[in-house]
Amino acid sequence: MATHGTESTWLILNGKSAQQPQIREAVESLRKAGHALTVRVTWEGGDGLWLVEEAVKMGATRVIAGGGDGSINEVGAGIMRLDPARRPALAILPLGSANDFATGLELPMEPYAALELALTGKSRAIDVGMLDDDPFVNVASGGFGAEITTSTPVGLKRLLGGGAYSLMGMLKAWNYQPYEGHLRWPDGETRVPLFMLAIGNGCQAGGGQRLAPSAKLDDGLLELLFVRHFNSIGELKQIIDELENLPEDGEFVRYLRVPWIEFESNGAFPLNLDGEPRRYERFRASLDRDAIALVAPAECELFSRT
Numbered sequence: 001m002a003t004h005g006t007e008s009t010w011l012i013l014n015g016k017s018a019q020q021p022q023i024r025e026a027v028e029s030l031r032k033a034g035h036a037l038t039v040r041v042t043w044e045g046g047d048g049l050w051l052v053e054e055a056v057k058m059g060a061t062r063v064i065a066g067g068g069d070g071s072i073n074e075v076g077a078g079i080m081r082l083d084p085a086r087r088p089a090l091a092i093l094p095l096g097s098a099n100d101f102a103t104g105l106e107l108p109m110e111p112y113a114a115l116e117l118a119l120t121g122k123s124r125a126i127d128v129g130m131l132d133d134d135p136f137v138n139v140a141s142g143g144f145g146a147e148i149t150t151s152t153p154v155g156l157k158r159l160l161g162g163g164a165y166s167l168m169g170m171l172k173a174w175n176y177q178p179y180e181g182h183l184r185w186p187d188g189e190t191r192v193p194l195f196m197l198a199i200g201n202g203c204q205a206g207g208g209q210r211l212a213p214s215a216k217l218d219d220g221l222l223e224l225l226f227v228r229h230f231n232s233i234g235e236l237k238q239i240i241d242e243l244e245n246l247p248e249d250g251e252f253v254r255y256l257r258v259p260w261i262e263f264e265s266n267g268a269f270p271l272n273l274d275g276e277p278r279r280y281e282r283f284r285a286s287l288d289r290d291a292i293a294l295v296a297p298a299e300c301e302l303f304s305r306t
Helices: 021-032 047-057 069-080 100-104 111-120 144-149 156-160 164-173 233-244
Strands: 009-013 037-041 062-067 089-094 123-131 134-136 139-143 179-185 188-200 222-228 253-258 261-273 276-295
Touching: 009 047, 009 089, 009 111, 021 037, 021 111, 037 047, 047 062, 047 069, 062 069, 062 111, 069 089, 069 100, 069 134, 069 276, 089 100, 089 111, 089 123, 179 222, 188 261, 222 276, 233 253
Parallel strands: 009 037, 009 062, 062 089, 089 276
Antiparallel strands: 123 134, 123 276, 139 188, 139 261, 179 188, 179 261, 188 222, 222 253, 261 276
């Protein structure tokens, strides 16, 4: 599945970034260096899906998602809609506010370096997470953190750190009720009042929070992290300590590595799929093994296989 050439590559660029001078200069420089690079810009949600199909019809063997985690998710979903034999390799030009997946991959953040790697780097097969029929390449994270991050850019760690007392006040003011979640995996199950849930294929979400530190993109396993609800400042501080010591289990925090997870909630559970907000009352999360070829640095720690 690995590819090396750059004979036909499309950059599917988030429209918000299309006018950035650095990107235009990088594209022009790499074209002058002999790279065949077609650029298409998205206007609205869903454009990335059909642009992938268009790229493949025009002979593209590699597609670069230019944007943040949401753009990567959309382009990845477009690739996943194709028959495996037709799927182009996926590369990334990080242009979002968080860039969680790109950061986990240790991609360059400077446009020229990122585009050069996207055009010339080797690709390797990765698993793709499936939440029922919805694909995700990085992390699905949900619960209270998902409710907060859909409305404010505050990172979870910052919120749970210096803002501990403010968080407790917010919970009381909102009369916050935890989600009663029933989790099931191959070797066990539990019903627990959930404060937070994360299902990782990649290692981080929420603007730099390493919620799945043992994650590998090619090992056939999802990382399951869940945090039980708490009732006091003391318990919240214990949660913070336990999150700092992942992947060890604690009294409030549990960390598992599993091939699939099933979940049922007592209500519409807020879940961010690669940063895109959704709600589910129940779902099954699993992996489509070796589903996409991903361009990444040679020494990337998110791969278990060389």
